Amino acid sequence: xxxxxxxxxxxxxxxxxxxxxxxxxxxxxxxxxxxxxxxxxxxxxxxxxxxxxxxxxxxxxxxxxxxxxxxxxxxxxxxxxxxxxxxxxxxxxxxxxxxxxxxxxxxxxxxxxxxxxxxxxxxxxxxxxxxxxxxxxxxxxxxxxxxxxxxxxxxxxxxxxxxxxxxxxxxxxxxxxxxxxxxxxxxxxxxxxxxxxxxxxxxxxxxxxxxxxxxxxxxxxxxxxxxxxxxxxxxxxxxxxxxxxxxxxxxxxxxxxxxxxxxxxxxxxxxxxxxxxxxxxxxxxxxxxxxxxxxxxxxxxxxxxxxxxxxxxxxxxxxxxxxxxxxxxxxxxxxxxxxxxxxxxxxxxxxxxxxxxxxxxxxxxxxxxxxxxxxxxxxxxxxxxxxxxxxxxxxxxxxxxxxxxxxxxxxxxxxxxx
Amino acid sequence: xxxxxxxxxxxxxxxxxxxxxxxxxxxxxxxxxxxxxxxxxxxxxxxxxxxxxxxxxxxxxxxxxxxxxxxxxxxxxxxxxxxxxxxxxxxxxxxxxxxxxxxxxxxxxxxxxxxxxxxxxxxxxxxxxxxxxxxxxxxxxxxxxxxxxxxxxxxxxxxxxxxx
Numbered sequence: 001x002x003x004x005x006x007x008x009x010x011x012x013x014x015x016x017x018x019x020x021x022x023x024x025x026x027x028x029x030x031x032x033x034x035x036x037x038x039x040x041x042x043x044x045x046x047x048x049x050x051x052x053x054x055x056x057x058x059x060x061x062x063x064x065x066x067x068x069x070x071x072x073x074x075x076x077x078x079x080x081x082x083x084x085x086x087x088x089x090x091x092x093x094x095x096x097x098x099x100x101x102x103x104x105x106x107x108x109x110x111x112x113x114x115x116x117x118x119x120x121x122x123x124x125x126x127x128x129x130x131x132x133x134x135x136x137x138x139x140x141x142x143x144x145x146x147x148x149x150x151x152x153x154x155x156x157x158x159x160x161x162x163x164x165x166x167x168x169x170x171x172x173x174x175x176x177x178x179x180x181x182x183x184x185x186x187x188x189x190x191x192x193x194x195x196x197x198x199x200x201x202x203x204x205x206x207x208x209x210x211x212x213x214x215x216x217x218x219x220x221x222x223x224x225x226x227x228x229x230x231x232x233x234x235x236x237x238x239x240x241x242x243x244x245x246x247x248x249x250x251x252x253x254x255x256x257x258x259x260x261x262x263x264x265x266x267x268x269x270x271x272x273x274x275x276x277x278x279x280x281x282x283x284x285x286x287x288x289x290x291x292x293x294x295x296x297x298x299x300x301x302x303x304x305x306x307x308x309x310x311x312x313x314x315x316x317x318x319x320x321x322x323x324x325x326x327x328x329x330x331x332x333x334x335x336x337x338x339x340x341x342x343x344x345x346x347x348x349x350x351x352x353x354x355x356x357x358x359x360x361x362x363x364x365x366x367x368x369x370x371x372x373x374x375x376x377x378x379x380x381x382x383x384x385x386x387x388x389x390x391x392x393x394x395x396x397x398x399x400x401x402x403x404x405x406x407x408x409x410x411x412x413x414x415x416x417x418x
Numbered sequence: 419x420x421x422x423x424x425x426x427x428x429x430x431x432x433x434x435x436x437x438x439x440x441x442x443x444x445x446x447x448x449x450x451x452x453x454x455x456x457x458x459x460x461x462x463x464x465x466x467x468x469x470x471x472x473x474x475x476x477x478x479x480x481x482x483x484x485x486x487x488x489x490x491x492x493x494x495x496x497x498x499x500x501x502x503x504x505x506x507x508x509x510x511x512x513x514x515x516x517x518x519x520x521x522x523x524x525x526x527x528x529x530x531x532x533x534x535x536x537x538x539x540x541x542x543x544x545x546x547x548x549x550x551x552x553x554x555x556x557x558x559x560x561x562x563x564x565x566x567x568x569x570x571x572x573x574x575x576x577x578x579x580x581x582x
Contacts (some may be wrong), residue, residue: 015523022539029576033547033569036560054543055575203572269523387545 021045025070026054027374044078048106051086064085064098071102081104082113096125105252107133111366131158131184137163145171152177154332158184169194175201182208197245202227202253210260212237217245217267236284239265246276261289269294270301281314288318293324298345302329302369316343325352333373340403349387349399373401420447422460422470430470436481441526467516472507476530479503510535512553515541 005314011019020028020042037373045199049068074080083106085099103126108112113132116123124147139160146200152173156330163185170178175198182188182205188261192212195201199221203211208230215223215238215379223246234258240246244266262284267279277294294305305326323345330352340346353372372382387402390393420437422430438444446460479500508515515534522531542550560569570577 011519012523015519018531018541019535020518022536023543026576027543029573030547031542031550032573033560034551039569062575065573069573070574214542293419383541 006255008246010209016041017044021047024049024051024054026066043075046081048080049084067098067102071105074109074183078147080109080111083111084115086117099126100129103129110135112137116142118142131160134161134226136160139163143169143171144173146173152180153288156180161186163188165190167192172196175184179203197221197223199315200225205215205230206233215240215245217242219243222247226252228252230254230256233259235261237263241267244269244273248275252280259284259287262287263291265293267295269305272314274305285314285316286318289321291323296327302331313338315340318345319343320347322346323350325354327356327370328353328372329370329375337403346390349390351385353383383405420460428471430474432474436477439480439527441478443525470523472518473521476507504533507532512541
C-alpha cells in the first residue's frame, strides 16, 4: 500500500487552498465533508465565485444562503481578494439589497478584484457603492444601459484610488457620461471599453497605458470626432464590429508619444471609408508594432480600402513589425507596397490574404477580381507572405526586390489622369 | 548545462536557460555562479524520475514559446496552440498531477503550479463529495452523527434539494 498515496491529503494546506480557490464556492464548500482537516479549509480560499450553477436547487433561497454563509458569515481573518458574482433568473427585490450587503462585507475584507456577470436589475443603486470600494484593483462590470448611466451625471465621485484595471460596457449611453468616469480614477492603467458608435467621444486620462476600445457600429450615428488625450498610452487595441462607424473627416485627436503597439481590427469597410482608415493610420504613425486586420464586406467589386489616389501616404518612421491581414487584390496589394516604401525601420512583415465571403451579401462577386497578388511563397500558394530580419543584408535585398514589383493599378490610374 | 538528480538517482541534463524557469533552480545557479563544474549538479529530492521528465517537457515547450510574444495577432494564435498543448499535457491521472503540484511547489514554477491546480479543481468540480473522497482516497474519520447531522445542517444549501 506504500504507493497508494492519499491524493490531496499529502499536499500542504496552502496548496490545497490554491486548488480550492479555483473552484466555485458551492463546490469548495462540499469538500468540508471529506475529513476533519478539510472541514474549514475552504473558508480560507481568497477567491469567491458565487454562481447558481453548482447549487442542487438554483433558486433565490439557496443563492441567498450561499452568499450569507460564504461572505456575510466569513471570519474577519480570511480576506477576500477576488469576488466573482453571477446571477441568473433572480427576482430583483431580493437581490439588490443583498448584493449591497455582500459588497460592504467584501470591502471590509479587503476586496481587490470584482467581477459581476449579467446585469442585476438595479445596478444603478449598486454603482455608487462599487465605486466607493477603495481597495479595489480591478473591476469588470456588466453592460450599463442609459437607465443605469444616470448615476454618472454630475456629482459622481469615486474613491477607487487603486483601481488599475477596468472593463466597462455601455449601451446607448451619452458620451459625456462616459468621459466623466475617467478623471475620478487616478491610477487607472488598463481600460477596456465597449460602446455603441456615437457622435463624439473624449477619453481624457494621464495614466492609462493600455486601451482596448471596441466599437459596435451602426450606419448612424458615426463618430465625428474621437479625442483620446492619453499621454501615457503604450498599447492601443481598436476594434469595430458591424458597419464601419467613423465618418470620413473624423480624425483621432490626441498625441501618444509612448505608443508602441497597435492592433486595429476593422469590420465591413468599403471604399468611402478609405479616407477615415487613412486618417486613423496617420494618427498612429510613429508606432513600433502594427497589426491591421480589415474585412471588406457587401460590395461586389474590390475597392482600394487603404489608400485613395492623390492623398498623402502615412509615414511610419519607427515601425518595426507589421502584420496585415486583408484581401490582397491588386489595388490593396499596390497600396501596401506603397506603404512599405515609407517604413525604413521595418524588421518583420507578415501579410495574410483574407478571402472574402461569396455569400448572398455580395452577389456578383467574381473570384478572379479578388485573387491574391502576393508573391508565391514556400508552400507554393499565395495566401501569405512572411519576411523576417529585414534589416539584414540578404533578406533586405530580397525585400527590395519585392518592393520593386509592379504597381500596375496605380500606374494605370496615373496614366489615365495624365 | 546543469544536471538534475531525482530521488531515484536518475540524471537529467538540462540547459541552464531552460531550467531557469524554476525560480528555485535559478537561485541555486546564481549562488553557485563561477564555481567548478561539479557544483552545477542539483539534487532534486522528493521527486521521482517520472516527474522531472514531464517537468522538463513542460519547460522545453515554454522555453520555445514564451508566453509574452511581442507580435499581437501572432501571439493570439500561438497562445491558443499553447493552451491546447497544456490541456493535453495536464490530461493525466491524478497521482501524476499531485506529484506535479508538489514538484512545481518545491521548484517554484508558478505557471506549472497554477496549471496543475486548475486541472485538479476541474476534476473536482463536477463530482459529488463522495466521489471526491473516493478519488482522493481520503479516509473519512467523521463519526456517524457528524456525517449524518452536523455537517449537512451547517451548509444545508449545498447538500439538500429542499429546505426543511
